[in-house]
Amino acid sequence: MASAPPSTHSAITLTVNGEKHPLTVDHRTTLLDALRERLDLTGTKKGCDQGQCGACTVLIDGRRAVSCLQLAVAADGREITTVEGLADGDRLHPVQQAFLDLDGYQCGYCTPGQICSAVAVIEEHAAGWPSAATDDVRPEAGPPELTPEEIRERMSGNLCRCAAYVSIVEAVARAAGERTGGAADGAEEAAA
């Protein structure tokens, strides 16, 4: 038996969609591979595996992150939400429903990442975060309106090889509008 320090494996607990999963991981395991290969949560997709496409986007402690560059061992003790954890039973998350209603996809491979990212985009915007599309970032300027341009910039970390972007922007605008009671309806119309 090898007993050479430092150990290359660790016993961790991954908390995914509210459920605790104790497991021993090789330190090289990414969160993405742990979710798919160890926990059979295959909703999260592997695209580039280099942090460039966004297909593997999940929420970690409520914030969107690419799970392909997140080591599983470093996610020990953090709250992870995957696309499987967004719906409330049979009731889809408003972002999921909007993607469905507005055809925010074609082949669907990037969709779980797009949806997880969009859920976070809407929260980031609601928290008043500016983006690279925001003209005046000073706090006195107030929060930016979630225009199609803002949505495109904020979603730019999620690539869609089918180029379903037009419908994705509409879906994000609709879901954001529902969250704020219709404030972003203009954005959805402008996106259409």
Next chain:
Amino acid sequence: MKEFGYRRADDVSGAVALLAAEPEARYLGGGTNLVDLMKTGVERPALLVDVRELPLDRVETTPDGGLRIGATVTNSDLAAHPEVRRRYPALTQAVLAGASGQLRNMATVGGNLLQRTRCGYFTDVTRPCNKREPGSGCSAIEGEHHNHAVLGASDHCVAVHPSDMGVALTAFDAVVTYESADGPGELPLSDFYLPVGDTPHRETALPPGALITGVTLPPAPVAARSRYRKVRERASYAFAIGSVAAALDVRDGVVHEARLAFGAVASRPWRARAAERALTGAPADAAAFAAAADAELAAARPLPHNGYKVPLMRNLAVAVLTELAEETAR
């Protein structure tokens, strides 16, 4: 990927001690660059010391009106911080111009400064690269270098530093603080990155095993009117081919104080001090802005395929300074 150990640091001194005991160890912050480099075999650490949970995650105002930014503050939190947006808006703009929302949530300030070049030869272990494998040669000088350095490079390496954040930090006289086995220390960002020379593999003046603990921004009233503009090959989510951070204080049509820094043109964020000297006391008009940019770019040594960067940077500097001057006039 080579197997490696993993330890989560409890405190700064513990993290530094772990690095001191294992020369092949690396600090792990957000991992957005390091994990990627480990996958491709560029980085092969024996041990990762995870510093993400160290209590270095706050942005605080200093009594003199500056800011103290902890090393583990994420790019997202830095960009969204009201005092950063109010006092150094170009810093928020620079951070938001980089990477994607997902990566900004993971990446940290300390890691941003220590990220490696995206030169395609550095990241390809099958190709010669003096930065990755000292003495092996530079593949870019005779190869693909349309996005490589025009300032401060050498015959040994022409790679550029990819940071957007660092460009704004450089313009605002940021000071990097660190902890090493010999105790705490600090380095002005302008002295943090070493000249390329014949040692492109030696990138920073940090002592071996030192941990960046934060970045201090001195008060800079001029920075309240500042901008960052980035040019890239697509509209979003790409590294710069050229960028400018600028701040301008114009009084009665004359430049009282100017800050200017260039990105994606050198092995480090490039503070344009020759341009700043030319601007100070000059009329705030396009001719003076162009002359100032030319003063900086006189030292440019473009390669066969990146000569476009010289007029690009000139036009970019003039455009951003003109916008700032017009903003002042309103």
